[in-house]
Amino acid sequence: MNFLPLWRYQNQLIDGAIVTLELTVISAVCGLLIGIAGAVALKGRITQLRWLVRFYIELFRNTPSLIQIFIVFFVLPTFGLKLPAFEAACVALSLYFGAYSVEIIRAGLDSIPRSQVEAGACLGLSGWQVFRHIILPPALRNAYPAVTSQFVLLLLGTSLASQVAADELFHVAGFIESRTYRSFEVYAVICAVYFAMAMSFKALFAIIGAVAFRWPRRR
Amino acid sequence: MRSFSLIDFVSLFTALRWTVALVVLARAFGAPLALGLALGRISRFAGLRWAMAACIQVIQSVPLLGLLFFFYFGMPVFLGIQVPAIIAVTVAYTLYTAAFLGEIWRGGLEAVKQAQWEAGACLGLSAWQQFRHIIAPQALRLSLPPTVGFLVQLIKGTSLASILGFVELARAGQVVSAATFQPLLTYALVAAIYFALCLPLTLWSRSLEARLDGSR
Numbered sequence: 432m433n434f435l436p437l438w439r440y441q442n443q444l445i446d447g448a449i450v451t452l453e454l455t456v457i458s459a460v461c462g463l464l465i466g467i468a469g470a471v472a473l474k475g476r477i478t479q480l481r482w483l484v485r486f487y488i489e490l491f492r493n494t495p496s497l498i499q500i501f502i503v504f505f506v507l508p509t510f511g512l513k514l515p516a517f518e519a520a521c522v523a524l525s526l527y528f529g530a531y532s533v534e535i536i537r538a539g540l541d542s543i544p545r546s547q548v549e550a551g552a553c554l555g556l557s558g559w560q561v562f563r564h565i566i567l568p569p570a571l572r573n574a575y576p577a578v579t580s581q582f583v584l585l586l587l588g589t590s591l592a593s594q595v596a597a598d599e600l601f602h603v604a605g606f607i608e609s610r611t612y613r614s615f616e617v618y619a620v621i622c623a624v625y626f627a628m629a630m631s632f633k634a635l636f637a638i639i640g641a642v643a644f645r646w647p648r649r650r
Numbered sequence: 651m652r653s654f655s656l657i658d659f660v661s662l663f664t665a666l667r668w669t670v671a672l673v674v675l676a677r678a679f680g681a682p683l684a685l686g687l688a689l690g691r692i693s694r695f696a697g698l699r700w701a702m703a704a705c706i707q708v709i710q711s712v713p714l715l716g717l718l719f720f721f722y723f724g725m726p727v728f729l730g731i732q733v734p735a736i737i738a739v740t741v742a743y744t745l746y747t748a749a750f751l752g753e754i755w756r757g758g759l760e761a762v763k764q765a766q767w768e769a770g771a772c773l774g775l776s777a778w779q780q781f782r783h784i785i786a787p788q789a790l791r792l793s794l795p796p797t798v799g800f801l802v803q804l805i806k807g808t809s810l811a812s813i814l815g816f817v818e819l820a821r822a823g824q825v826v827s828a829a830t831f832q833p834l835l836t837y838a839l840v841a842a843i844y845f846a847l848c849l850p851l852t853l854w855s856r857s858l859e860a861r862l863d864g865s866r
Binding site: 432489490492493494495496497498499501502505506509583587588590591593594601604614615618619621622625626629630633 | 710712715724802807812813823824834837852
């Protein structure tokens with residue numbers, strides 16, 4: 432075991448980690464937007480739209496993320512939509528994350544008892560005020576743990592983008608491996624970097640959660 | 651170049667057996683380990699609780715792809731001998747399964763009230779008997795839906811073995827796609843097969859959950 436040959440590739444590792452973070456954040460933001468839109472559609476009155484969202488959720492949650500990335504990267508070009516690797520991975524991961532977010536956000540909204548909405552209406556609050564002051568804060572608090580753990584899973588899942596040669600961390604690992612022939616050492620280091628990133632995000636989310644959702648819990 | 655024919659169809663379905671084999675191996679070895687982790691997490695000894703929590707935390711904070719490569723290249727380094735790829739891959743999937751199932755089952759065990767253990771102790775049951783006859787049946791019922799849900803994650807996760815060269819469903823898809831130049835048809839078919847495997851489990855998990863809700 433010899434980790435020394437890897438030392439000179441630290442710049443590539445840092446660049447790879449940055450691309451991984453970009454991929455994660457872009458996909459998370461797009462995915463959450465899809466999630467919000469999907470949850471609104473699921474709550475809406477249009478039956479066809481509800482069925483469409485349900486179909487989307489089941490389709491993306493019951494097929495491997497790897498195959499989804501392959502389909503976006505290899506199949507969309509046959510329809511004339513040729514995306515570079517990074518963009519293709521972003522699209523596939525956003526859709527994947529979105530499918531999970533819809534369910535998380537819907538569950539968060541559903542966790543607010545109807546009686547609270549009615550109580551708000553009785554106090555003379557407008558529809559928007561009820562949403563803003565009565566539904567949203569506890570719904571966010573209830574959805575927060577699920578969203579953050581899904582975010583960490585997304586961070587780890589971006590490693591699949593290496594399979595279409597997006598320059599993220601895992602792809603950098605393959606590059607360094609081909610230069611140094613130190614396979615085990617490279618992947619041990621890569622795992623450590625992912626571990627450090629995942630733990631940092633978990634700590635950050637725990638702090639944000641403790642500060643943002645400080646108000647007393649029920650019971 | 652050739653066109654997509656029955657042979658390609660058959661090759662995708664025969665590759666399915668590796669997907670199934672990996673899932674079965676991961677579950678067979680991962681489940682006992684997960685039970686150990688879950689019991690360790692609720693143990694009286696703080697040291698054991700911490701150690702188990704750390705193990706789970708580490709495995710859950712590393713990509714599955716990273717675990718696979720780590721053990722694929724690491725087994726010869728640890729053991730000093732070459733091991734077949736299937737063993738390295740099985741070790742990685744086993745640990746992955748153990749970490750996630752362990753947390754799920756811990757949640758189930760903790761959801762059973764402490765008073766139930768005490769009631770068992772009052773009846774003169776040993777710690778094992780309390781666990782076996784009082785806690786485990788209730789915890790099992792509570793954690794069955796997420797356990798089935800995790801099986802879906804595991805089936806999807808086996809697609810990563812393709813990257814190490816295992817000719818399971820995803821890899822067979824790549825091979826057929828490269829041979830026939832029909833990525834649309836091939837990947838749509840591969841996705842459909844995964845979907846057909848996973849959707850019934852998802853629906854089953856959901857119906858179990860709904861039944862649990864109603865009984866409370």
